[in-house]
Amino acid sequence: MIILMARQADEQQIEAVVARIRAAGLTEHVSRGSERILIGAIGDERTISPEHFEQLPGVERAMRVLKEYRMIAQAAKPDSVQVRIRDQAFGGAALPLIAGPGTVESSDQMAQISSFARGAGCRLLHGGAFAPNVSPYRFQGMGAASLEIVRDAARTQGMSSIAELIDSRHLDSFLELDIDAFDIGGAALSNPELLKEVGRLNRPVVLRRPPTGTLSEWLLAAERIAAGGNHRIVFCESGVRSPGDARLTLDLGAIGALKQESYLPVIVDPTRAALKPTQLSALSCAAIAAGADGLVLRTHPDPHEALIDAEQSLSPSALQALVSQLQELAPVVGRALV
Amino acid sequence: MIILMARQADEQQIEAVVARIRAAGLTEHVSRGSERILIGAIGDERTISPEHFEQLPGVERAMRVLKEYRMIAQAAKPDSVQVRIRDQAFGGAALPLIAGPGTVESSDQMAQISSFARGAGCRLLHGGAFAPNVSPYRFQGMGAASLEIVRDAARTQGMSSIAELIDSRHLDSFLELDIDAFDIGGAALSNPELLKEVGRLNRPVVLRRPPTGTLSEWLLAAERIAAGGNHRIVFCESGVRSPGDARLTLDLGAIGALKQESYLPVIVDPTRAALKPTQLSALSCAAIAAGADGLVLRTHPDPHEALIDAEQSLSPSALQALVSQLQELAPVVGRALV
Amino acid sequence: MIILMARQADEQQIEAVVARIRAAGLTEHVSRGSERILIGAIGDERTISPEHFEQLPGVERAMRVLKEYRMIAQAAKPDSVQVRIRDQAFGGAALPLIAGPGTVESSDQMAQISSFARGAGCRLLHGGAFAPNVSPYRFQGMGAASLEIVRDAARTQGMSSIAELIDSRHLDSFLELDIDAFDIGGAALSNPELLKEVGRLNRPVVLRRPPTGTLSEWLLAAERIAAGGNHRIVFCESGVRSPGDARLTLDLGAIGALKQESYLPVIVDPTRAALKPTQLSALSCAAIAAGADGLVLRTHPDPHEALIDAEQSLSPSALQALVSQLQELAPVVGRALV
């Protein structure tokens, strides 16, 4: 940490800062410039906080120098950076596609989706189970009951299964039903107890953008999981709130910004940023062009009848057309569809 | 719902819209203006969604007319709108004050806080248990273990106890330990399963602003709880993310905006919007002047040593000074401290 | 406009609404549903405002039905939707590229840039003249003096010239020097007097995203120009403020959202959303994949020495490499580089 002293700071104030640094088990380095005095706190600065110094008289500002994430940082990059969900690797040249509806409606619906999605080349099946931000009087999702449906539909087609984890009481069902990956956003992402628990499991996690949208909170949520031993994390950019608009803003610049900080793969779910299926296809292409390591594609056998995301779901033929386009596009950016 | 047809819509397209309205069990009302045709869908529109109509050819836009919250709406206002947490009523002329530290550090700390807070006139004790947005390497909060400490400190002083609920597995402890109110934000707020469960309990809820900051999502979260039968909800404005700034923006205009929609009381927690204890006091006064029905006040026996919110905690003397100022201020806006 | 009466509205209140509608020269249409009464105001609703009705007793809400932009709307689409800047057409199959530095530094710099940019296939030259958001003690841009430099460098290479308009007093210089297009954002975009004046000129406009980021304000700014007779407008998405981050968020979903509302072309300037030149290239590819009708590419002969956007400028070789990649990419989405 670096502590910038105010222009008029005196020696006694400097000594108080030094004493506080030593009390925390770090050592100080006082640098007297022409305009200001800077004091470096050298050692493990995670045990101290800038606000403890900014309260001391004569201190203008205290700044952390080191980032607070370490395990997931670029500097900690392992030999292989690929994260596997069963037989699908994220972070290599191949681009796995995850398909699924906005919400699981029935086992028949999931059977249809898994069949045409697998036919189109998608190797992972995703099933939304909840609809947290809507009226309690509209369709709420099938909840935990959807887990078995997703698992069965995936198995029938030889696909991997991914499902949304929102409540810690569902953890057991995930393990018993052997769901291949957790989809963590919203509720679970803000629950540090649950993140810690997921960190102790050896099961991959699709970690969505936090609703407040800051990258540093996102990286720290990943670090919290990794700190428990589970480094099988895939970031998933899903958009941030737009000013004065119901549509989310898909932040494709986040792909590069995250990769600058962390070695973990980054996929994109453009659903909530699109107003029409054609926009969903356009944004899917854009995500791959921007360097995404995979996609989540909303699909429905009959989008007109979808209970959720009716205007943001690809029909079987639209999915097929998009996959064909992605097959052409991927090589332009040095990638390939699975 | 109102469906606005495109300028060039033909009779067949109008008929398709009408058919869809009837299929949902509603009746249509076609209004042919000089420029456009408007079709009203009359009946319980919660079973249909604008996007189901916007996909039909010839439709320009579909808009809901009725709000999706009902139980908590102004129109549903009961005879008494006060929400009680034990013996403290929110929403009347009196302004209850909730005091507590950023995080529970020990039972000794809580004994000190409850003692001086009660002395200063605060009748409710709050204890933060988690620190969700920080590095996993810094102090994490005492978690569920803090519940008993908060309860005991509150009882000793004859105060009500409020604690943060983030994980559904802690529900039982809340009930067993007889914590008087749930503080719900972040994780629990985004967990519809947990909101539903809280809705089935007869225990008051302090419901914080959702992290994305939209009022309609906040109102719907309250409606979800109320729909289960629990109408004992107090909104708590705690700030929204500022552009390019770590400090949150406290939206005091939300008090009036919420009260225009709902009869439920609204309190304010200015902690994260302040950079210094003096700003915390200033924003507390501002919240009361703006019409808040109570306050959450961060306090610590020795703010310099606080593990969290060190710069946003009031010392015992600062708390006492603020309460004195609030006592003078409240009558100006027709209120009184408890 | 549609006026929704409150549940308990009485006949006298309905009559007051009807009287107000008639006073504005419109006619009413009263629709009595099972739950609520809706009153339509039929005619040119631009002369009335929802707030004039929401103040009347018994009114719950008033909503505009028609959009406030007309000339630029999809419904007003002319036979040819292409906007030409000299010999370059935006909005057709071809994708013109605009190149230029973050700020004009000297005529020598612009001569180098125009030469290598033209060599790489860019047909339009852009020169930033101001740096509005930085310290007054850093380089401020050459201001109006840069206009002649841009014009001359463009002419030498047979390129079109585009320059930033921020102050109405510069309008004459633009016309005298025959700069081919105005680049309007920030100051000029918020100056309705200046937009009106630009609307009376027959000179194309590159209209950037407003800083507050809302699409409706952007569309209305375009309408304001078009209302004066100048329909030669190209939207340019340049990013919106990210929460807690200096980097802007590039909203590629805005391309589809704008095209749904307006027939005007949309280009993208990814500069401020990138942290490194490689990210600039990735986002440029993404923009084309998302359906952009052209790009603004920050370039500098020696990015390490650039006075502005040093980390967001493409070197000559990086520009050449990006153009080659775009040449491969464009056909995948049915487009071609010029």
Place this chain on the structure above:
Amino acid sequence: MIILMARQADEQQIEAVVARIRAAGLTEHVSRGSERILIGAIGDERTISPEHFEQLPGVERAMRVLKEYRMIAQAAKPDSVQVRIRDQAFGGAALPLIAGPGTVESSDQMAQISSFARGAGCRLLHGGAFAPNVSPYRFQGMGAASLEIVRDAARTQGMSSIAELIDSRHLDSFLELDIDAFDIGGAALSNPELLKEVGRLNRPVVLRRPPTGTLSEWLLAAERIAAGGNHRIVFCESGVRSPGDARLTLDLGAIGALKQESYLPVIVDPTRAALKPTQLSALSCAAIAAGADGLVLRTHPDPHEALIDAEQSLSPSALQALVSQLQELAPVVGRALV
């Protein structure tokens, strides 16, 4: 500036950083810690930029240590910090009130407003002239023609006059008509040329929050004016864009945050954050309680008929009632109405 080297940085990379520091006329200070090497660039760091260092190999991050505003900083606080608009001082114990309509409609309207506003104790008259963010087909404001009307109405009542400056071509009219203060927001705020010119005049400026909402951009805009010699600046918090909402969010925490950085006074205009006149009054009280040095109050002889801000304007009786309430409130926070 402080340059943090990457963990694996070698001596050659350190030397390159040192060379760059020296080339800029600064001196280096290399500090070798247990984990990292930090290099301080000592001297006037305004001539260098972090991005020039972050491009060099082996550099992890470069951070400015000193703020880029100096003249307006707390550290530069003059003996008297009051800013006068004619006979009204902002920044002392007294709280001047500025009154005026959303837009000047006629000289008759302004005569009425100035008369009842002066009667209620407001000593400054404000007249909005433009309506930048609305449809070009609605009332646009009287533009520059309103300046004379505001001036005359103010003089008749012995009030000071304040008017909105949006276009540099209106500067002469302000001076000729002797308008007492510039109201600068939106367009003028984003026009560095115009800010520089205002900086050379000895006429006070009411400087509104920039539309993107960041405090640092606001402080730098003030510094730009002050750098020209004009230190007569009053900050005016007017709200920032709310997520998913037309209402702005009034950031009263900005008062304390600005005062921590700068000695300049801060007033508040709550208009766009209120949905109803009662909310306008509540937020006005809140602003004073939060430490504001004055208020801008939207008023209209007959708010129901106001062409702009119909729901955010105080009637004569509402203004009178609010002023009475403020008279009681001000002493509680150690202030007094003028």
